[in-house]
Amino acid sequence: MLLRGKVGLVTGAASGIGRASAIAMAREGASVLLSDIDAKGASAADEIRAEGGRAIFQAADVTDDAQVAGLVALAEREFGGLDVAYNNAGIEGAQAPLEQQDMAGVRKAFDVLITSVYLCLRHEIPALQRRGGGAIVNCGSMWGLNAWPNWSPYITSKHAVSGMTKTAALEQARNNIRINAVAPGPILTPLLLRGWKGDPNNASGRVPMGRIGQPEEVADVVVFLLSERASFVNGHVMPVDGGMMAQTG
Numbered sequence: 232m233l234l235r236g237k238v239g240l241v242t243g244a245a246s247g248i249g250r251a252s253a254i255a256m257a258r259e260g261a262s263v264l265l266s267d268i269d270a271k272g273a274s275a276a277d278e279i280r281a282e283g284g285r286a287i288f289q290a291a292d293v294t295d296d297a298q299v300a301g302l303v304a305l306a307e308r309e310f311g312g313l314d315v316a317y318n319n320a321g322i323e324g325a326q327a328p329l330e331q332q333d334m335a336g337v338r339k340a341f342d343v344l345i346t347s348v349y350l351c352l353r354h355e356i357p358a359l360q361r362r363g364g365g366a367i368v369n370c371g372s373m374w375g376l377n378a379w380p381n382w383s384p385y386i387t388s389k390h391a392v393s394g395m396t397k398t399a400a401l402e403q404a405r406n407n408i409r410i411n412a413v414a415p416g417p418i419l420t421p422l423l424l425r426g427w428k429g430d431p432n433n434a435s436g437r438v439p440m441g442r443i444g445q446p447e448e449v450a451d452v453v454v455f456l457l458s459e460r461a462s463f464v465n466g467h468v469m470p471v472d473g474g475m476m477a478q479t480g
């Protein structure tokens with residue numbers, strides 16, 4: 232088991248990639264604190280416990296500093312510390328040319344996609360330091376490495392996640408803490424279906440492998456990056472994209 236005896240935190244764990252990652256982490260032996268703004272995340276923790284794993288759920292809004300601090304404190308209180316974290320919660324933002332975007336929506340996207348990851352890092356890093364080390368994975372996107380028209384709130388935010396991942400990785404590199412990001416391509420989740428107007432085929436056309444991905448295919452990479460198998464992998468933004476980042480044009 233890749234995460235035997237570890238304590239993990241997953242945000243955005245009610246749905247999609249976060250839910251699949253929390254389940255995958257528990258199957259690899261981690262005790263997992265699942266969190267989401269949506270209380271439906273409790274059912275994912277139920278599923279883990281029904282399989283014999285260790286999990287609890289706490290509702291929280293990851294844009295709120297005190298609530299994020301509370302999650303880390305809860306992991307330490309319930310499970311004795313924090314070793315690994317997957318900062319995953321996200322929204323897709325509105326699609327329109329940059330000059331036509333509504334600024335309230337832009338600020339909301341920055342808050343949910345950028346500030347939330349910053350807050351998670353801010354509170355998780357001291358907890359990992361208290362444990363003498365650990366690993367964090369942020370959820371970036373292939374759109375944190377490249378761009379596409381009309382998605383500027385999302386794409387700007389995901390580029391920020393790439394930057395804060397690398398900066399934090401360098402800062403913690405001597406503290407036995409590795410920090411990486413996954414950069415998924417199109418993955419079949421409610422977020423993708425909302426963003427692509429309900430038709431996943433809208434997103435699959437440009438994928439070299441000719442299909443979109445499943446949440447479990449990202450979860451497996453998250454588990455790998457959190458585990459000792461990735462012991463010399465640090466500061467990476469790792470595409471999980473069916474080959475999309477390898478092509479031009």
Ligand code: NAI
Pocket residue numbers: 242243244245246247248249266267268269291292293294319320321322343370371372373414415416417418419420421422423
């Ligand atoms: P999803 O919509 O299935 O899950 C996102 C979860 O985040 C939801 O459960 C939602 O309630 C939660 N959330 C939203 N705002 C929150 C807040 N303020 N506080 C706490 N939780 C909050 O979407 P999906 O696709 O699983 O997204 C997960 C991550 O993957 C996101 O960061 C997204 O940007 C990223 N991603 C997704 C891709 C895709 O094609 N589905 C591609 C690249 C990245």
